[in-house]
Amino acid sequence: MTKSELIEALASRQNHLAFNDVELAVRNVLDQASQALAHGERIEIRGFGSFSLHFRPPRMGRNPKTGTPVALPGKHVPHFKPGKELRERVNGIPADKP
Amino acid sequence: MTALTKAEMAERLFTDVGLNKREAKEFVDAFFDVVREALERGEQVKLSGFGNFDLRKKNQRPGRNPKTGEEIPISARRVVTFRPGQKLKLKVESYAGSRQ
Numbered sequence: 001m002t003k004s005e006l007i008e009a010l011a012s013r014q015n016h017l018a019f020n021d022v023e024l025a026v027r028n029v030l031d032q033a034s035q036a037l038a039h040g041e042r043i044e045i046r047g048f049g050s051f052s053l054h055f056r057p058p059r060m061g062r063n064p065k066t067g068t069p070v071a072l073p074g075k076h077v078p079h080f081k082p083g084k085e086l087r088e089r090v091n092g093i094p095a096d097k098p
Numbered sequence: 099m100t101a102l103t104k105a106e107m108a109e110r111l112f113t114d115v116g117l118n119k120r121e122a123k124e125f126v127d128a129f130f131d132v133v134r135e136a137l138e139r140g141e142q143v144k145l146s147g148f149g150n151f152d153l154r155k156k157n158q159r160p161g162r163n164p165k166t167g168e169e170i171p172i173s174a175r176r177v178v179t180f181r182p183g184q185k186l187k188l189k190v191e192s193y194a195g196s197r198q
Binding site: 001002003006009010013014016017021022024025026028029030032033034036037038039040041042043044045046047048049050051053075076077078079080082085086087089090091092 | 100101102103104106107110111114115116117121124125126128129130132133134136137138141142143144145146147148149151153175176177178179180182185186187189190191192193195
């Protein structure tokens with residue numbers, strides 16, 4: 001499923017919304033998520049999962065062409081941890097409803 | 099720092115996009131439902147600029163009950179992994195806050 005297919009699926013499900021609003025809303029949600037992570041903020045979506053940052057410490061790398069060592073600074077990378085319900089459903093176990 | 103949640107996302111859809119509060123809440127719920135249902139069907143979800151949710155098959159492997167030390171096999175399963183896109187990686191890379 002691509003972003004445009006997601007937009008189409010949401011537009012048919014939320015058919016009281018204008019297609020254009022669905023497009024804007026999808027973009028808005030993804031922007032909010034990116035912005036949050038860019039500021040080091042976690043994202044917690046119950047039943048779906050959480051996003052956080054993991055730190056990769058500085059290391060010595062190599063220029064693959066010349067083989068010269070290069071110092072690479074530490075950096076943060078986005079990390080996703082699937083929630084229990086998503087894990088179970090994807091694995092074919094029906095999620096127990098409260 | 100507080101985490102971004104569905105409630106906050108809905109609030110922003112109300113202020114930024116102009117959905118009413120009920121529409122905004124329903125939209126955020128539907129957004130994650132649609133993504134989850136695709137993954138449940140075994141479909142990869144590609145959100146350009148953000149990242150891809152991929153599915154991976156894991157074979158059965160030996161495990162252990164950490165309390166009793168008893169050996170129990172961990173059954174074969176399907177798991178979701180997230181691969182951040184280039185744009186998201188670049189945005190996040192330079193974050194200089196706490197190292198976690």
